[in-house]
Amino acid sequence: MSGPGLRLPDAAVCKNPIVSLIVVSGIPGSGKTTIARHLGGHLGVPIISKDTIKEAMMDELGTSDIAWVSRLSRAAHLVMYALVPDLGATAILEAHFHHGVAEQDLVRLRQPMVQVLCRCPVEIAWERYQRRREDPSRHPGHLAEHQDDNATRAWRSSEPRPLQLDGPLVEVDTTVRVDVIALAARVSRELDRLQRRI
Secondary structure, three states: OOEOOEOOOOHHHHOOOOOOEEEEEOOOOOOHHHHHHHHHHHHOOOEEEHHHHHHHHHHHHOOOOHHHHHHHHHHHHHHHHHHHHHOOOOEEEEOOOOOOOHHHHHHHOOOOEEEEEEEOOHHHHHHHHHHHHOOOOOOOOOOHHHOOHHHHHHHHOOOOOOOOOOOOEEEEEOOOOOOHHHHHHHHHHHHHHHHHHO
């Protein structure tokens, strides 16, 4: 249907544009959310954060034991991935991605991607995590049992490593002050290279 003031787009415009993804990965407490927000601001791209989705689910569905929040976490990952096809532009995905699962999920999106790995020793990440756990502004759905020694043992007992993805890897040392402008410029260059290869 058309009419005054309504212009139908050309056929070329109707084609789905190529979406490039910036995957910000790392263990909890490694600075992923901070880096993602700064990158999003400097690059002018939206951020889809798994925790933002999960906390909205907690608001509506409530919180419970570790089994329940693990299901919510998985559901939040799936929602994050489901949003990608409709973005129509480059975006940042930020989460604690699980090795052996996240790679398959991300590959199924069939989009070029740059991975930004937040590098941080486990002991420093754990100290940060404990401080965040005590932060009164933290979402109340994150119960103490979701964040205790038992619940966090898996990521604290393994060496942080990047996801096995077919794309550029940019590593960021988050134990020192990060030059976000330089980081954004590097990520932008990697995105440009990906676009030229398509």
